Amino acid sequence: MEDLYRENILDHFRNPRNFGTLEHPDFSHEEHNPLCGDKLRIDLQVDDDRVTAVRFSGKGCAISQASASMLTEMVEGKTLEEVKSIDKQDILDALGIPISYVRIKCALLGLKTLKAGVYGVQTWVEEDNEQDIGW
Amino acid sequence: MAIEILKPATLNVEAIRLDFPILARKVNDQPLVYLDNAATSQKPDSVIQSMDFYYRNYNANVHRGIHRLSEEATLGYERSRARIANFIGARSNKEVIFTRNTTEGLNLLAYTWGESNIRQGEEILLTEMEHHSNLVPWQRLAKRKGARVRYIPVDDQGCLRMDLLDELLGPQTRLVSVTHMSNVLGTINPVAEIATRAHAVGAVVIVDAAQSVPHFPVNVRELGADFLAFSSHKMCGPTGIGALWGRRDLLEAMEPFMGGGDMIREVTYEGATWNDLPWKFEAGTPGIAEGIGFGAAVDYLSGIGMEKVHAYEQYLVSYAIEMLRSVPGVVIYGPEAALRGGVVAFNVDAIHPHDLASMLDREGIAIRAGHHCAMPLAGRLNVAATARASFYFYNTTEEIDRLVAGLYTAKKVFKF
CATH class of the missing domain: 3.40.640.10 (Type I PLP-dependent aspartate aminotransferase-like (Major domain))
Known part of the structure; x- marks a missing residue:
């Protein structure tokens, strides 16, 4: 049981990095995971095309909260182009555990929220919608 | 903890379980404990x-x-x-x-x-x-x-x-x-x-x-x-x-x-x-x-007889509610056992039901987590989601014991 929730995930879940909201965000976006009712908001402050501050807030499972927390660490200091290039695999690598087909939406909620905010679209559609079920 | 709930002697659950081939399955090297019967039941050989x-x-x-x-x-x-x-x-x-x-x-x-x-x-x-x-x-x-x-x-x-x-x-x-x-x-x-x-x-x-x-x-x-x-x-x-x-x-x-x-x-x-x-x-x-x-x-x-099915499920749900109540931090939704069928929705501390379900899955225990296709009711209960164990006549109190043991492990992992 313990191997699913490794210490790094539990650490990010218990002590989320960059948790909160920004007073004057340049980008702010909220997404829902209809499967479990989780909500996630990400605020970005951008100066000269570079992310100078990032905050996330919301409620959800350990996987969605920890992956969002890890994502904020990846985003800090990056250019918007670099932020756009963060993909699914980066998140899965950061989590470092096998994520099952049914939990992938939890793991990617943060990324989906971030990209939707940065691209300024209602819902970011992942390029690779075909999930590898691994069968 | 001794819980005295009278088991109806009318159902031969050991024999019944042999009718369901899937119940012999292992999940994550553990015997399957299938507690998601409100979503769908398992099928006997005859079907x-x-x-x-x-x-x-x-x-x-x-x-x-x-x-x-x-x-x-x-x-x-x-x-x-x-x-x-x-x-x-x-x-x-x-x-x-x-x-x-x-x-x-x-x-x-x-x-x-x-x-x-x-x-x-x-x-x-x-x-x-x-x-x-x-x-x-x-x-x-x-x-x-x-x-x-x-x-x-x-x-x-x-x-x-x-x-x-x-x-x-x-x-x-x-x-x-x-x-x-x-x-x-x-x-x-x-x-x-x-x-x-x-x-x-x-x-x-x-x-x-x-x-x-x-x-x-x-x-x-x-x-x-x-x-x-x-x-x-x-x-x-x-x-x-x-x-x-x-x-x-x-x-x-x-x-x-x-x-x-x-x-x-x-x-x-x-x-x-x-x-x-x-x-x-x-x-x-x-x-x-x-x-x-x-x-x-x-x-x-x-x-089997539906009266017997009902009586046995009442026994299971009474046992489950008693056992879950004994776990610190468990909140159970819904009425007393006598007013309900074999369904128990609950939450454990602040552990998200999806995390709970994932952890229990590691132990071979299948429960449901989420809003159970009743989103307005979840809002009425002031929860985004709940965990749900639902029973059928082939479940046993030993399986409920494994569920409870799984909850304690989850609490340990999340340090509640």
Whole structure:
């Protein structure tokens, strides 16, 4: 049981990095995971095309909260182009555990929220919608 | 901790478990503990074999061919209808319509009975504990018709506010559609009483029996409702088939649902006339193997006896509630065991139900986590999601013990 929730995930879940909201965000976006009712908001402050501050807030499972927390660490200091290039695999690598087909939406909620905010679209559609079920 | 709950001596669960091949499976190197029966039940050998035998020996279309195989297939399919009619105490086989599932049965009613009977300004009365399948079709119908949807509130125990029923009912109420048993709270609703009071104001009564017919004796004549819908797959049968029972006079007066083969009497280039009940509502080639499997499931349940199933599940749910209550940080939703079926929704500390379900899965324990297709009810309970353990007659108290042990491990991992 313990191997699913490794210490790094539990650490990010218990002590989320960059948790909160920004007073004057340049980008702010909220997404829902209809499967479990989780909500996630990400605020970005951008100066000269570079992310100078990032905050996330919301409620959800350990996987969605920890992956969002890890994502904020990846985003800090990056250019918007670099932020756009963060993909699914980066998140899965950061989590470092096998994520099952049914939990992938939890793991990617943060990324989906971030990209939707940065691209300024209602819902970011992942390029690779075909999930590898691994069968 | 010694918990004294008397086990009914009437059910040989060890023998019953051998009828279900999947229960021998291991998940993550642990014997499977399947506690997601409110979502779908497992299937006994007899059901699996009945469908296999059909495909191997008498696969043909029904109600059509004048040949031996078609005759056997028709007999098998219609025999199942008769078993199902008998199982729920219907007066006639003609009152039992095969559907895909409960959802389709309720939608059929919204599109046929609802479309011709609900008018602007009239009211449809539901409850706050309905599954989406008994909410969305009526909300859509109300929007089309300019009708109003109202709800019988749920009290803090998870029971319907029956004291408010007479205030909610009136001459404007055309329809009352209620769940027989909540798939989240487990609450068994007093449907017979609701039907009596609803009929007194001239309303038609529909029962969502998806969670009741699989788990305790249901007799449509004693219940006094007008329509009742349920699914095969929650009662040991295959997916893809369900039944809608309706009062014959109402069914006779209704327009068909879908148009196509089998539901017609005569078709000309100008129009068509409809087949007799129940086929008027069964357009196209039905799920024949599924219908046959559904019949085998009803035979299997009848062989055990629904009173025994219910008594044993009451024992299981009493035990589960007692055991879960003993775990610090567990919050249980819904009423006391005596008022509910074999469903327990709960939360553990601040552990998200999805995390809990993932961790239990590691131990081979299958539960459900989420809003259980009853999002408004989750809002009423002030939770985004809950974990849910739901039982069937093949579950054991040892499996509940494993669930509880899993909760303690989860608490340790999350350090609550």
